[in-house]
Amino acid sequence: MSTDFQQARIALGLRLRELRAEGGLTGRQLADRLGWPQSKVSKLETGRQTAAHDDLKAWAEGVGRPNAAPELAARLRVLESHSRSWRRQLAAGHRPVQDTLTVEYERSKVMRAWEGSMIVGMLQTPDYARHVFSAYADLHQSPRDIEDAVRARVRRQESLYQPGKRYHIVMWEAALRALVGPPAVMAAQLDRLSGVIGLNTVSLGVVPFEASLKLPPANGFWIYDERLVIVEDWHAELWLDQSDSVALYRRVWDALAGTAAYGPDAHRVITRCRRALGAV
Structure with a gap:
């Protein structure tokens, strides 16, 4: 995996964590709201798993920031420009x-x-x-x-x-x-x-x-x-x-x-x- 790709994935994870914190949710609370295992929230936030477009849309809605979905999608497109x-x-x-x-x-x-x-x-x-x-x-x-x-x-x-x-x-x-x-x-x-x-x-x-x-x-x-x-x-x-x-x-x-x-x-x-x- 390229260094640029991993750095982009970590940066996306930090942004996801930031949005969750702004929404006043813990990782478990967001996981329960989305019907995900808590481990998935953790992996996405730490850059250990690559998000899908549907994941990002669900995340934005789950933290009460649906208007953030286009920004997250743009970040993912940059990430995918390195690894598909x-x-x-x-x-x-x-x-x-x-x-x-x-x-x-x-x-x-x-x-x-x-x-x-x-x-x-x-x-x-x-x-x-x-x-x-x-x-x-x-x-x-x-x-x-x-x-x-x-x-x-x-x-x-x-x-x-x-x-x-x-x-x-x-x-x-x-x-x-x-x-x-x-x-x-x-x-x-x-x-x-x-x-x-x-x-x-x-x-x-x-x-x-x-x-x-x-x-x-x-x-x-x-x-x-x-x-x-x-x-x-x-x-x-x-x-x-x-x-x-x-x-x-x-x-x-x-x-x-x-x-x-x-x-x-x-x-x-x-x-x-x-x-x-x-x-x-």
Whole structure:
């Protein structure tokens, strides 16, 4: 969890405590009024739990300050600009998440990606994407709008062919070898990667297993026009727009990209991964 995110959550908790005190309520009295466990009031006030929008509205009404609800909602939006939990994002399925990301791709000219565990979404085949979305829907117990999500992801890939766009994508060899789908799906996916090499809008690098790494492979992330970084974790996405954070991730990307194979060398790594699948 980012320091900025935690500080914002603590600041929101202090404001909630202030409003409760101004209303002349103890924590237990407010919990009873709202029908919550007292522990929830305590966690929200101390920044140990992230409030939902409905929580903040109920809090404002419970302390007799319904006019404070817009202020609290604004504070939460600032907090969520740093961390967007998958539980909330996927409440309506994967399709809305894909649509939100598409906006960032459309407004960006130069994008850089690092991925060490699976094929980046912009290069996924429909079958590969289908297995990814199914796995995450099971993990997060979210609505299974798999086909809508696949279509949204594939449509976004049209920007790979738009003049003026530039994609710098680097992946670890492990991402090419991870059997996210059955061998036939993986074979088609690797063939897709081979077909991308040579596009004048895409620079595809693969860091082979034998490369001497300047940094350990870690979380995947995208950098959009040096203005925004989106980092994916199991529980949430981090959306970072502070200049120092963006600069840090750019240094990480540069270090990893500097060890990657490109062009014919990248094609050779992809080919040996393809051969490892056997006769498919």
